[in-house]
Amino acid sequence: MSDSIKHECGIALIRLLKPLSYYQQKYGTALYGLNKLYLLMEKQHNRGQDGAGIATIKLNVAPGNRYISRYRAMGSSAVSEVFEYVQKKFAEVQSTSPEHFQxxxxxxxxxxxxxxxxxxxxRYGTHGKNSIENCHPFLRQNNWMTRNLVIAGNFNMTNVDELLEQLYELGQHPKERADTVTVLEKIGHFLDTENQEIFDSYKGKGFSNAEISHLIADNIDVAHILRRSAKTWDGGYTIEGIFGHGDAFVMRDPSGIRPAYYYIDDEVVVVTSERPAIQTAFNVPIGSIKEIKPGHALIIKKNGDISEEQFREPGEQKSCSFERIYFSRGSDADIYSERKQLGRLLCPQILKAVNNDLKNTVVSFIPNTAEVAFYGMVDGLYKYVNQLQKETLLNRSDKISDQELEEMLNLAPRVEKIAIKDAKLRTFITQDADRQDMVSHVYDTTYGLIRRGKDSLVVIDDSIVRGTTLKQSILRILDRLGPVKIVIVSSAPQIRYPDCYGIDMSRMGEFVAFEAAISLLKDSDREHLIWETYEKCKASVSLDKEQVPNYVKAIYEPFTDEEISARIAKIISPPDIKAEVEVIYQTLDNLHKACPNHLGDWYFSGDYPTPGGNKVVNRAYMNWVEGKNQRAYV
Structure with a gap:
């Protein structure tokens, strides 16, 4: 992606179903679980550049002994730092007492x-401070083993204020306004309630406190706690949790917005955000890995019983399509094929943009995440060439000349790697002009492949958010090659609306599609729509989220997709560019054809899967009108 946006967070959970001695005997190490956890996290490192953390629970530990361990670190090398910290503990034992290490x-x-x-x-934070306190897992401690709670997740809630108010009503006093705090304390509250209810039941039957502690561990109803906790949550989430005695769960939101995959055999239960991580770490086939169903939680009891139980009524599944376009690693078989299909489906628009003149057109991609869509685009262009050759050679009534035959048989897409992402440049100069000059060199190019004044150049990107890098760097570099036309192709549709479920896209003014629509409104004497929309958004602030529509759709309604794309091309074109610039976006229909099982498209369509989404987009629009550079949710 030329305009980088922050990724989703990632999770990993492992429950060993055998004693540690089993793994020592079979695999030669009691650290089997830690080694696998490290692999799972490294294979999802694309999901975390701000920080990382791990936590472990020991089962059946005698009173007085530590059974919860946690360590967190910040920065892009946080995974390595976490496991280096843990590894040192075992390295010391291995060097001083080899027999104990075994x-x-x-x-x-x-x-x-x-x-x-x-x-x-x-962790890949969408907003706010990047401090160790913001890194998961979060820990809620108690002297009662069954009241301890550790959670981590990939989530954003849209209704944090409402959830905080509910905590106040319960008598709590949260230390900050954050969805992580509300989730932790809400689950913690109902964990406490469950503990107390079970305690009271057995106390009335004459059991001792020590006996009751074991009975609570055996009888806690995890699904019941999650149902009570998540009743009013509005957002996208995959949340993993462990109770102090060893019960574990991973819960997924009712719309299936955030991903969660799991694998079970007789030795382990594994859950991750991305499927290939499990395939690689455990060397298992794709068919043995399942998805947690929306509105359900995978629950692993302390005794090893495993179930998938519903905690909320599932809605229409709206799994995030951006996971398929950009966030998740392309090593997943389905994601790879979907990204190729996104490229193929763009071919009719691309051919129209270059007047079907492949002889004088070079096709390429913006490194590196658009590469798979580029392969699909090339496949589609070859299919077009094959069909053209077939129709020309079979349907010609007159005799074709040798020269025409040779030209037709030699026709093929001119496929080249034009743009090259250079080593990351650091800007030491503080002046804006100098900084912009440095930005213009983030990409380099391959010279000598474009025939000056003759060739068109088509480059595909996976998505275009702000268009800043295109304007400041990529288009300038490509224009130096001398093409008569540059066609920028996005394998994703126009990003028009903010996300509120975990992606760092929260401000309306950051979207070049929004900038284009506002520009068109002003040029067509429809500026009144800007203020009418603002007044409607403002009037809806006090309404319940279920009553509020997405008023911001009105900003785009007067214009076709093509009109907005044309204005985007004008906005991102540097003033001194010589080549004609055209911008092509994927259509929503083709997005759904390519990714039929991931229909969440609210950032493109404005159709949010939860009521809180409409409140967020309206607030984001109000912030833009009022000049507030802040996100529209806590």
Missing amino acids: DAEWLKENISFTGEVLMGHL
């Missing part, structure tokens, strides 16, 4: 992080 039970009793339940999190 003793799984001794390690469990004496060394932290040797637990049977392991949790990992990769």
Whole structure:
């Protein structure tokens, strides 16, 4: 993506179903779970550049012994830092007491992080401070083992104020306004309630407090706690949690916005945000990995019982299509084929833009995430050439000359790697003009492939958010090659609306499609729509979220997609550019054809899967009108 946006967070959960000694005997190490957790997190490192953290729980630990371990780190190398910290504990044992290093039970009793339940999190914050306090997992501690709670997740809630008010009504006093706090405390509250209800039931039957502690661990109803906790949540989420005694869960929002995959055999239960991580770490086929159903939680009890239980009524599934276009690694078989299909489906628009003149057109891509869509685009162009050759050679009534025959048989897309992403340049100069000059060199190019004044150049990107890099860098560099026309192709549709479920796209003014629509409104004497929309948004602030529509759609309604694309081309074109510039976007219909199981498209269509989404987009628009550079949700 030329305009980088922050990724989703990533999760990993492992529950070892055998004693640690089993893994020591079979795999030669009691650190089997930690090694696999490290692999799962590294294979999802694309989902975390701000920080990382892990937590482990030891099962059946005697009172007085530590059973919860947690460590978090910040920065792009956080995963390595976390596991280096853990590895040092075992390296010391290995060097000083090799016999203890081979003793799984001794390690469990004496060394932290040797637990049977392991949790990992990769953080890519969408907003706010990047501090160690913001890194998951979060821990809610208590002297009662069954009241301890560790959670981590990939989520954003749109109704944090409402959730905080509910916590106040319960008598709590949260320390900050953040969805992580509200989720932790809401689950924690109902975990406490469940504990107390079970305690009261057995106390009335004459059991001792010590006996009741074990009975609580055996009888906690995890699904019941999650149903009570998530009743009023509005957002996209995959949340993993562990109770202190060892029960674990991973819950997925009712619309299936955020991804969650799991694998089970007789040795382990594994859950991750991305499927290939499990395939690689455990060497299992794609067919053995399942998705957690929307509105359901995968629950692993302390005794090893596993179930998938509903905690909220599932709605229409609106899994995030951006996962398929950009966020998730392309090593997933389905995602790879979907990205290729996105490229293929753009071919009719591309051919129209170059007047079907492939002989004088070079096709390329903007590195690196658009590469797979580029392969699909090339496939589609070859298919067009093959069909053209077939029709020309079979349907010609007159005899074709040798020269015409040779030209037709030699016709093929001119496929080249034009743009090259250079090593990351740091801008040391503070003046804006100098900084912009540095930005213009973020990409380099391959010279000598474009015939000056003769060739058109088509380059595909996976999406265009702000268009800043295109204007300041890429188009300037491509124009130096001398093409008569540059066609910028986006494998995603126009990004028109903010996300509120975990993607760092929260401000209306950052979208070049929005800038284009506003520009068109002003040029066509429809500026009144800007203010009418603002007044409607403002009037809806006090309404319940279920009553509020997306008023911002009115900004785009007067114009066709093609009109907005044409204005975008004008906006992103540097003033001194010589080539004609055209911008082509994927259509919504073709997006859904390519990704039929991931129909979440609210950032393109404005059709939010939860009521809170409409409140957020209206607030974002109000912020833009009022000149407030802040996101529209907590």
